[in-house]
Amino acid sequence: MELKISLDxxxxxxxxxxxxxxxxxxxxxxxxxxxxxxxxxxxxxVFDLSMLHDHEAITVNGNSYNPRICFDDFxxxxxxxxxxxxxxxxxxxxxxxxxxx
Numbered sequence: 001m002e003l004k005i006s007l008d009x010x011x012x013x014x015x016x017x018x019x020x021x022x023x024x025x026x027x028x029x030x031x032x033x034x035x036x037x038x039x040x041x042x043x044x045x046v047f048d049l050s051m052l053h054d055h056e057a058i059t060v061n062g063n064s065y066n067p068r069i070c071f072d073d074f075x076x077x078x079x080x081x082x083x084x085x086x087x088x089x090x091x092x093x094x095x096x097x098x099x100x101x
Contacts, residue, residue, distance in 0.1 A: 001076055001077065001078050002077050002078070003070075003078050003080060004073075004077040004078065004079050005080060005081060006079045006080070006081070009071070009079055009080060009081035010081070010085070012071045012079060013069065013081075013085060013087055014087070014090060014094070016069060016071070017046065017050065017087050017091070017094055018094050018097070018098065020046060020049075021042060021046055021094055021095050021098045022098050024041075024045065024046070025038065025039075025042055025098050025099065028041065028042065035099070039095060039096075039099045042095050042098075043091060043092045043095040043096075046091040046094070046095060047088055047091035047092060050088035050090075050091045051088045052067055053067055053068065053069065053085065053087055053088075054084065054085050054086055054087055054088050055084075055088075068080060068081075068085075
């Protein structure tokens with residue numbers, strides 16, 4: 001596989017984030033979590049996960065890493081970005097979209 005820096009990354013990451021939100025929303029519905037509470041939980045979780053992706057670091061064996069997602073284009077490329085991402089800025093708006101606000 002080849003690592004490919006692409007301007008498409010932001011659109012892909014935003015779609016991935018929205019899919020994550022809808023999966024969480026479905027689980028909240030499955031477990032009969034009241035909608036307003038569920039929306040708050042989903043929004044807060046997605047915001048925190050996005051902050052981890054955008055700005056945080058994890059340390060393994062004394063080495064620090066910034067977690068990043070990448071996307072396989074099924075053509076031998078992993079799509080990524082070499083610029084800072086800002087998924088956290090969209091977390092609550094995208095959650096509102098999923099809950100039809």
